Amino acid sequence: MAPSVLLVAVFLLAPFVWTIHRSFFADTRTSPFSWFDNYTRFASDPALTRSIQNTLLWVVGTVVLPFVLGLAIACMTDATRFSRLARLCVVLPYALSGSAVAVVWNFMLTTDGAVNQVLTSVGLDSFAQGWLLTWPGNTLVMILANAWQATGVAVILFLVGLQSIPPETLEAGSLDGAGSWQQFRHIVLPQLRPVSIIVIGMSLVNGLKSFDLIWVLTQGGPGRATETLAVSMYNETFLELRPGAGAAIAVVLTVIVLAASWLYLRRQLDVKGE
């Protein structure tokens, strides 16, 4: 146990405490104590306001899309014959890294990329555009790219959940004359609750922390239009060289992630180990 505790304490917990401490100091080298200046910047800096908006969009988009699509695909491919093949198409992107996904989607979205090519060839030239250039479109297409990758794991988890539903309950349901929608609504969905909580919790936390997709696709730009809190923190700290502001963003992000985790963890964890 000691090595684990030591590594975690030295490499994770100590830097965490140091970051909190740093967030109360100004960005200059001499670092005078500055109370909550770095935090009030959230309200006054338009780049950070945009960053918060983007983070909210990401959270909604990364929770809702993989959940709905994952559930739908898992339920619909649970029985049909060519389902294994269809499922493979959806699960495959999950094995790619965020950076590789960004490379693929850049290819789709650049001005002379695949999406614009399709639009032009079917006569919808007016819809062809620089997908990554204007807000909020650029953030939305990145959320779609993320959903393309993240739905795979939701499908797998929901399938595990579906297979653990005893078939007798479904048979009983159909004997009582429940239609397939009613069966889904009143029998399947309630039994998928534990899995749903895991899927939502995972997507929520991953959406908040997502870094590599945005970084490789736009580096948070153009300007700072596509930054989320995770990217803003990196930008402020390492590019704008404002470590105090960066630390404050990291702390705010941590508070949000902790609050989000708490919502699902308290249902899932039994800490005492009995």
Place this chain on the structure above:
Amino acid sequence: MTMSLGRVLRTGTVAVLALLWLVPTWLLVVNALVPAESYSGSPHWLPTEFGLFDNMSQAWDKANLGPAFGNSLLYSVVSALAAAVLAAGAAFATIIMPVKHRALWFWVIYSGTLLPLQVFIRPLFLSYAESSLYDTQFGLVLIYTAIAIPFAFFVMRNYALTLPKEVVEAARLDGASWWRLFWQIHVPLTRSAMIAVFVFQFVAVWNDLMFGITLTTSRNIRPVMAALADLQGNYSNVGPPVVLAGALLVSLPTLVLFFSAQRFFISSLRIHR
């Protein structure tokens, strides 16, 4: 009649979704096949010539993927292995051994998964710069191991909870030391969970970009995703087929590992109560 209509609709929806999902993957593969010289500037939809290996070798050279591959392999294998063994030890200590304050130790270790990585990175960057761990392979192995431990611990602990306590009690009565118990009983019994943890953390370390670009500068230290991001930065110079071939190349190890171990590690993620 309504049944079959429903089935048709369902099959149709699944087919459309699957096709939509396949499009980016399809384009990735088809355009990675196009020889870089003959790429016309607009995406191809059907494979014509076969230039994949040539593109891959160009990506390999231009992004210096060789050392990056070796580095990422080292980081992923060593960190994932270390995390699996250390987390197994921690799980053994907090579940099997009579340790005080179990809940406290649990939270000390587990808290690592709850914190976003962004919160560690600047202090690490600074202390690495001062302690000459910066831009070294050892430094990256250390941080990747530290990041991997909390989640590995969570899985190993869930698994350790399901082990029969009688085995341990019997061995204790026979006078076995804790150390012996851990290596000869606990590790063999939890082997499948350890492999699952190893696979999971291998993939996580392999895919990391942020620590890779922050804690390294040299081409012979940086991991593979940093090299890929660099190649993507040269998109217009090297041409899309080479970049796509590079993305495919660096994804191969995790693709293979993921699909060979998929069932295995999903089942170990289920939460035991």
